[in-house]
Amino acid sequence: MAVKFFGQYLVEQCIVTSNDLLDAINLQDKHNLKLGEIALAMGLISSADVQRAHNAQISKDLKLGDLLVEMGFLTIVQLxxxxxxxxxxxxxxxxxxxxxxxxxxxxxxxxLDAFKADQDQYLSDSVELPVASVNSLLWEITADLTYKMITRVLGLPFRTGACIQKSVISPNFLLVGMDMSGDVEARYMISVSEGLQKTIARAILREESVEEESTEVLEDTVMEFVNIVCGNVAAKASQMGVIMDINPPVVIHQLLDGLPVPEEQTALCFPIYIGDGEIMEMILLITE
Amino acid sequence: MKKVLVVDDSLSVARQLEKIIGESGDFICVGHAKNGAEAIKMNHTEDPEIICMDMNMPGMDGLTALRTLSVMDKEVKVVMVTSLGGVGDKFTEALKLGAKNVISKPFEADNVLRILRAL
Structure with missing residues (x-):
């Protein structure tokens, strides 16, 4: 029920053991040579060239192959x-x-067929962004996975509004955020109305009523929803070769008239309409 | 019945896991730790046979705790329960550190029990 890779699926389904998978990964590590190793084996460059390119990578944000070309060690055809x-x-x-x-x-x-069928539900549908971003595809996937998890985890019917860029994040009953770092720098946020917070709590806790639950538990259920979405976004990102770390989710203190967006950041807001008058908003606060 | 310790900073996930474990008939939940450091202490006091542990927690995270538990207690079987299960590097690191399996969130009760019963 989550974004996975094939080896993980096999272990989780108890089809192979964790030791089998580790043996296979070790075999892959021995067999699958890195780009520099292949270039060396083909006699195109020396180990000193590779070392010089690695050193240059400290100050230049380029892949090793592109750097080897830029430094004149390889031609584009050779790469x-x-x-x-x-x-x-x-x-x-x-x-x-x-x-x-x-x-x-x-x-x-x-x-393999069963795995593909399991993961088909996470194939991304297109989402339109109002502004261009270096990581546009990842943010589209983030919005799409949020929608998919509203269906799969919360079991709620909903409709989406167009994504808009905002300078102030609208106030709502509860705002929860999770910081993303690594190759991307952003904060993922979900804001919910009071009624929707209880709806989410009922779904996450699998309880008919949450009237007796503490504020701490009710907030925690929304944080857990954010955690599930962001973890699965990180899994999708890793499939795309993008490293994304996530921090534990937090409740964000709001001001009465909203949360101003700092100048150096872009706030993309995705309105989500659930039921009668219940408002959820997904917000991506991107630093680029 | 096998004793299971749940480790997760999320109250709601702990509640879900405690419910699944409690209703299984063959496992009993002996406690809930909110981070890795608490897990190490409770492993000593509660002596569980299985630990279900989150990766991403404030304070000591799950992989750090797993590293310590693998050295301190060769008997306890650790299963990671995490939203980061689909991140290849994290998954592989958990297995290399001695985790018996990694369950991705969102999870289903029958999947959790199948994995615990296979340990």
Whole structure:
């Protein structure tokens, strides 16, 4: 019921053991050479060239291959040749599990099909952003995963409004946020009305009534929803080669007339209408 | 019945897991720790056979606690329960540190119990 990769799916379904998977990952680590290692093996560059490029990476935000070209150690044609060779010889986790004897060929295809069916529900639908961002695709995926989790985790019907850029975040009953760091710098926030907070609490706690629950528990359920969305966004990001760390969620103190957006940040707001008059807003506060 | 310790800073996740474990018939929840440091203390006082632990917690996080538990207690079986399960590096690191499995959030009761019963 979450964004996963194939090896994790197999362990979670108890189809292979964690030791089988670790053996397969170790085999991948030995077999799948890095770009610099392939270039060295092909005799195109020296280990000193690789070291010089690695040192240059400290001050330049470029991939190793692009740097080797920029520094004149490789031509673009040579780089493309290396990348093609890297792709063509890549040992995928399913094949690695076959090689360590954890799966048979018949089982591999059967489980691969089941895995694809499981993950199809997380294929992204398009979401339009009002402004361009370096990580536009990731923010579109973030909005889309939020919508999907409202359906899957909360079981709520809803309709979405167009994403708008705001200079002030509208006040609401509760505002919860989670900081994202690593290759991206942003804060993911969800604001909810009082009624919606209780609806979320009923869904997360799987209880018919939450009238007796403390404020702490009610707030915690919204924080957990934020945690689930952001964790799954981080999983999608890792599939895209983007490193994203997340911090524990927090309740954000609001001002009566809203929360002003700092000049150096962009606030993208996604209104979500649930039921009669219940308002949820997803906000991405992006620093670029 | 096997004793299970739940470790999660989220009260609502702890409630969900305690309910699943309590209603299973073959596991009993012996406590709830809110971070890794509490988990290490409660592993000593409650002596669980299984620990279900979150990764992303304030204070000592789950992977740091797992590293310590793997050295201190060779018997206890740790299953990570986390929204970060789909992040390949985190998942692999957890297994390398000795976790028996990693359950992604959102989870379903039958999936949690199948994994605990397979330990």
């Amino acid at each position: 493309e040749d290396i990348i093609t060779r890297q792709k063509n010889t890549h040992l995928y986790i399913g094949e690695a599990l076959l090689q360590v004897g954890a799966l048979s060929q018949d089982n591999l295809q059967k489980h």
